[in-house]
Amino acid sequence: MTVRTVDRAYEPDVDTRFVAQVSSLGALADDVVIDIIRARAGVSRLSESKSLKSAERLIESVVAQRRDPADAWTHPRSSEAVRWLMKLPVETSPGPSSGDDAGIERLEKLSGALQAACRDEASDDQLKVLTRFFDGISDSTMHAARAAVHNRGSLHAWLAI
Amino acid sequence: MARDLKLHRLHAKQRISRIRETVAELKRGRGAELATLITHAVDKFDRAVKEFDTRVANEKRDLKGADLQKVMRSYSKKFERLAPQLDTIYYNLARYRHCVDREDVAIGLQHLLDVLMDELVGAEVDPMIYLDSVPMYSTVPLVDLLNEFDPESGINPAEGYTGRQPIVVNLPALDPDNALLAPVLAHEVAHTAVQRSLSRLARERMAGKREEMRERARGIAGDEADDWAAVFDSWVDELMCDAVALVVSGPSFMFAFHGYLPPSNVPEISEHPAVRDRMRFHLWVLEKLGWLPLLNARVPSLMRWYAEVSRDVPLSGHPAETFLRGAIQSVEGDVLAVAQEYVSSPFVPVDDDETLALACEHLHKGVPAVQISGQVLSTWMVVLAGWLAVFQGKDRPVEAMKAIHDRAYNAVLLKALELSSVVTKWEEARQEEEDERTNT
Secondary structure (H helix, E strand, O other): OOOOOOOOOOOOOOOHHHHHHHHHHHHHHHHHHHHHHHHHOOOOOHHHOHHHHHHHHHHHHHHHHHHOOOOOOOOOOOOHHHHHHHOOOOOOOOOOOOHHHHHHHHHHHHHHHHHHHHOOOOOHHHHHHHHHHHHHHHHHHHHHHHHHHHOOOOOOOOOOO | OHHHHHHHHHHHHHHHHHHHHHHHOOOOOOOOHHHHHHHHHHHHHHHHHHHHHHHHHHHHHHOOHHHHHHHHHHHHHHHHHHHHHHHHHHHHHHHHHHHOOOOOOOHHHHHHHHHHHHHHOOOOEEEEEEEEOOOOOEEEEHHHHOOOOOOOOOOOOOOOOOOOEEEEEEEEOOOOOOOOOHHHHHHHHHHHHHHHHHHHHHHHHOHHHHHHHHHHHHHHHHHHHHHHHHHHHHHHHHHHHHHHHHHHHOOHHHHHHHHHOOOOOOOOOOOOOOHHHHHHHHHHHHHHOOOHHHHHHHOHHHHHHHHHHHHOOOOOOOHHHHHHHHHHHHOHHHHHHHHHHHOOOOOOOOOOHHHHHHHHHHHHOOOOOOEEOOEEOOHHHHHHHHHHHHOOOOOOHHHHHHHHOOHHHHHHHHHHHHHHHHHHHHHHHHHHHHHHHHHO
16 A cells, blocks of 8 residues: 555645746746847857756756655655656656666756856757757646646646657 | 737736726625735736836847747747736636625634634734535635745745735535534644644754654655655644644534544544544643643543543554554654644633533523623633533533534524624723723
8 A cells, every 4th residue: 555645735626836836937947948049149148047047956956856865754845846847757768778867867967058058158959958958848837837727626747848 | 929929918918907807896894805915916917017028129129030039939938828827816816706705604703713813823814714615624825825936937926915814714615604613723724824834843843753753664665755754744734733723722622623523433544644543632632731620520421432432543554554653643742842832822721610610501501691700701711611511411422413513502602702702802992991091
């Protein structure tokens, strides 16, 4: 028998909290994509982007948690955004590594690309990876927020990126 | 894409307008702070639309061709993203707008809620009663609900809100006016305090014990130990709410609890501890708070039943059950200590047994007396007298169930609660006047 819990607090049938948190993550993703487009067009610098710095912190904390999962006995519950990103599918392309290692590897690449971008040192390939990743986050969070309202519940849609 | 952007912008603006129109039509009175909170929230969305407009204008100045197209796609999504967020505001407004200034719930119960909110959440609260189709009690602090956005990246509708906070109190729609079950509301209102601070305080207090628990849980369950932690946290929260309710309302909570939730015969591991384990906890807390002499004298058979039922817990024998029951027992002292530190006006055991006996006598006869020998009975004294009157001469568990469903008796108690609150306010005003006269 597996012990499972449902939401402790009372929730009406539209999960306001869930919509709020995934929309927040989606808004951040939109801003990252916008800032990358602007930087590639040469009208601004990524080192000045607040959203990129927020995204860097977020991905760093996801990498840390994937490497060394915070145990629920001694750490407070992580944010909805982090838990969402923790659910990233680990197999995105065929390769030698599989399972958790592949997921961590991919997140570490992202984290490295974000760090480089924050120093205005990201390669063209790195910027493409970041754009694809955050575009995916943007679409998935939109879908999840809409579904949570229309389906009258929190639909924890799989991140299809 | 530019046309899509205009469509999504218009969609958001129209949603904002509809919400504002509905807010303007809301009544004034109890619960009217809903209008203030919702207006505060949609103002944020209006500002977001203006900010996006400015940014779009800047992009049109800075970018050209494919880059402009790509960036407009992202802005279109930013406008589109406002819709589900506004829909949750729309949903909460549509759901709770009829709770403002409602006249179909006894005023005595509304006064009791004021007392509870004042004690457990603070004076800056505006309780709203929602009649729920699920026959349960619960609360929804709307400011907390709308305050979940990450201010760094999204719109936080409740951020900066300084008005009185609307808190929804869900009552069973077909039986809202139940005075005997009012102590259950103390448990539910406590959830807001638990969510805001008590949960964290309890966690800090039991940090060392939690580390030991983790090691033991991992030894038994391996990776599943984290799931056990989630259940344990939920149990701590529930027991904390029970403890707060017992400190605030005294033994009435224990009586209301078994009438509302009869002890189950089925073993279960859910987000709540087993009902019979909770009944044992209630007995233990009441003993610590000094209520047992009065209870053993007035309801001896009932007390024997409580002791017996709470020893006879149906168990599945699952390792999680064994572990969690042991773990929760080891922190009960911490839970009670946090609850006692939090409640500033506890309902302490009654010394003057004669006043309580007279109050019971009156209520037993259907008289809502609230001033006995010059003393005004407090809200929780009225409820306790109401419960003890139920067991007068027939102290059996089944009487609680019968009394809960006795509408006429509950109406008498609600009238007593209303009068108690009126007389208390009257006495306070008289005292203030007298003090003023003395000073001048």
